[in-house]
Amino acid sequence: MKKYLFALIVAVLPVPAMAAGAGVPLDHIEVDLENKASLQRGMATFVNRCLGCHSADYQRYQRAATDLEMPPELVQEYMIFGDQKVGEQMKNAMSKEDAANWFGNPPPDLSLEARLRGPDWIYTYLRSFYQDSSRPWGVNNVVFKDVGMPNVLEDLQGVQVNHCTPEELLHQGKTEIDPLTGDRMSQCLTVVEGTGKQSVEEFDQTIYDLTNFLAYMGEPYRLESERLGTKVLIFLAIFFVFAFALKKEYWKDIH
Ligand code: HEC
Incomplete structure (x- = not known):
């Protein structure tokens, strides 16, 4: 019996997403699905910069509009390129074969990427490109x-x-920001001054928002369940008052 119980516990324990290239220290972020402004900025970056190559087949624009509290007309006007409608999924027109020819590997669908790799991995990945002429x-x-x-x-x-x-690169350690100078403290990677439109902090924020949005896409029902959960608890609290009153009424003649 004990053995079965143990197996059951192990089976239901959540398995943390394994990062590829294990051993490379990842920068940690706290995903915040309540931060709608961040999610909206992340979605804007995603449709502008990622959707050209990556699709998000499990995500509909309409659903994102509702969850992230954006008017669907605005989403249709500013976040959808081409002739897609707001009720459709986030797809693109790139064929898998073309993509495999151009890039070696086709860009994978990103709907569930945050569940596959974990937010920390994505956040670190997108900030870890470096020049390599080979x-x-x-x-x-x-x-x-x-x-x-x-x-x-x-x-x-x-x-x-x-x-x-x-x-050394594989063990470079966390790339924290030096609070005094604003520079990244990693000894390995530095940005050539004047080549980017954003400062290190601004870019980190951009990637945070983008990762936050990818995390939302991986669990779109979470926002909904949290909303529902609150309503259910309120309902139960009110229901308890009536149930208690009813119980008192039933039992009052017995005592
Ligand atoms: C020009 C096309 C292109 C664009 C635009 C692009 N990607 Fe990619 N991406 C790729 C390709 C190709 C791969 C597969 C790389 C490989 O397997 O070697 C990839 C891989 C990835 C992976 C790793 C997938 C995995 O788990 O193996 C992530 C995460 C990712 N992209 C995120 C993004 C995000 C976020 C954006 C927008 C900022 C973006 N990509 C924009 C082409 C693109």
């Missing part, structure tokens, strides 16, 4: 070695260069 797109990535994706946000971040050996 690669087809001129960039490599610390957490995804020899990645087939170009650094599509380089105009915002700037050109990032690596000062470490490959071995």
